[in-house]
Amino acid sequence: MNKRKLNFWEIWNMSFGFLGIQFGFALQGGFMSRIFQTLGAGKEDIPLLWIAAPLTGLIVQPIIGYLSDRTWSTKWGRRKPYFLIGAILSSLTLFFVPHSPALWVAAGFLWILDASINISMEPFRALVADKLPESQRSYGFVVQTLIIGIGTWVASNLPWFVSKLGVSDSAASGVVPMSVKIAFAIGAFVFLVSILYTVFTTSEYPPEDMEEFEREKLKKNQFIPDILNNIGNMPMTMKKLGVIQFFSWFAFFTMWSMANPALTEHVFKTPAPEEINYNMSLEEDKHAFDIANTAFQKSSNAVGSYMGLYGLSSMAFALLLVLYTSRKRINRKYVHMISLILGGIGFLIMKFVPSPEYLTISFILIGISWGSILSMPYAMLSSSVDPKKMGVIMGIFNMFLVIPQIVAALGGVNFISGLLGSQAINAMTVAGVSLILAGLCNFLITNKNAISYQSSDNS
Structure with missing residues (x-):
């Protein structure tokens, strides 16, 4: 199919739903550990509590990709029904998660939240490849990254912003502060509205051969064989990108x-503060716990705001790439390599910052790598796979995102950082080394089409 080139605002409209997805993702990524700690989790327990996120992605994304490849509605299209279902479920879960009365409830909500976000997210990746000619793929994924950066920065600052408006950061032991509850409610609203915007402003191409498409839909019991067949026959470029993704997402x-x-x-x-270290029946200890807990909640707001900088940095980096890739080709391989190495340096210097404001440097560097992670691998992949299988391929590619996270959650983070000592900051050193390794693995990529798409019009 000859696909027409889209202008910036058409690409913006089809990607805008990612603003909401990123609100959910940033609130989850920036504040779930804080919620777990507030509800009594020790820092060594946190990676395992996070295992819900990668496990749901491992299961949900290939299924959603497979189903969306086989969906077509003249009214709703192919990918949009999944955007909408995921948005409704995610918005409801975002609203309720900070109201969790116990640690196990919060962990359960994380399962539901991540599954719901995945229902929306994978079809958005496939939509870019569905709608754009190959010469615009890098441009499309970079615009998507620009919107993701905006969402990350705004959502990561929501608890801090709500607190500045006068909403309390203080709360009783085991209770999430009201500032976090309101921030998550705002995130739920933005998630749903932004997805609806894309649903109602973007059309989709129908299947090229409707008769063949209908025959494929009628085939029974093909899901597992098709998934296994696609895994067994994945292109070599996809396997090499998987190595890069492993270290990146770890x-x-x-x-x-x-x-x-x-x-x-x-x-x-x-x-x-750990309640076990205080005698809560004594007013003096209870007051000391409240002071320590409020200080922790306020510094957690600040950590969230600093983490938001990586969204802002990725947005600026994506904007530069948008301006460049709209006119010229880029060498995706070297852009990705340099970006990942810079992010790794950002993590490594965290251990040596003399005061919090220096974290700005760390997260700006990390944002450059994040901007590249969200665009370059997908641009390289989409130039080396069958477009008819784009949904299921993107879903399978997600395995290279979730497997390293499962490894990390099941003890990888605790074990490797433990080799460096008992301080939690050692985990950031591990992250830095892993990201530098990911950057160096780009030397594996040799497919010229993946590195820089060659088109006849030199676009």
Whole structure:
């Protein structure tokens, strides 16, 4: 199919739903560990509590990709029904998660939240490849990254912003502060509205051969064989990208799960107080716990705001790429390599910052790598796979995102960082080394089409 080139605003409209997805993702990534700690989790327990996120992605994304490849509605299209279902479920869960009365409830909500976000997210990746000619793929994924950066920065600052409006950061033991509850409610609203915007402003191409499409739909019991067949026959470029993704996503999972305990403890000097260390029947100890807990909650707001900088940085980086890729080709391989190495340096210097404001440098560098992670691998992949299988391929590619996170959650983070010592900040050092390794693995990519799409019009 000859697809027409889209202008910036058409690409913006089809990607705008990612603003909401990123609100959910940033609130989850920036503040779930804080909620877990507030509800009594120790810092060594946090990675395992996060295992819900990668496990649901491992299961949900290939299924949603497979189903969306086989969906077509003249009214709703192919990918949009999944956007909408995921948005409704995610918005409801975002609203209720900070109201969790116990740690196991919050962990259960994380399962539901991540599954719901995945229902929306994978079809958005496939939509870019569905709608755009190959010469615009890098441009499309970079615009998507621009919107993701906006969402990350705004959502990560919501608890801080709500607190500045006068909403309290203080709360009783085991209760999430009202500032966090309101921030998650705002995130739920933005998630749903932004997805609806894309649903009602974007059309989709119908299947090229409707008769063949209908025959494929009528085939029974093909899901598992098709998935296994696609895994067994994945292109070599996809396998090499998988190695890069492994180290990249190990690093970022480590950040999402451990940045709050690491930075509140090491940089802000306000670790989460443990109730076991206080005699809560004594008014003096109860008051001391409340002071320590409020200090922890406020420094957690600050950590969230600093983490938001990586969204802002990725947005600026994506904007530069948008301006460049709209006119010229880029070498995706070297852009991705340099970006990942810069992010790794950002993680490594966290252990040595003399005061919190220096975290700005760390997260700006991390944002450059995040901007590249969200665009370059997908642009490289989409140039080397069958477009008819784009949904299921994107879903299978997600395995290379979730497997490293499962490894990290099941003890990888605790074991490797434990080799460096007991301080939580060592987890950030592990993340930095992992991201630098990911950057160096780009030397594996040799497919010229993946590195820089060659088109006849030199676009």
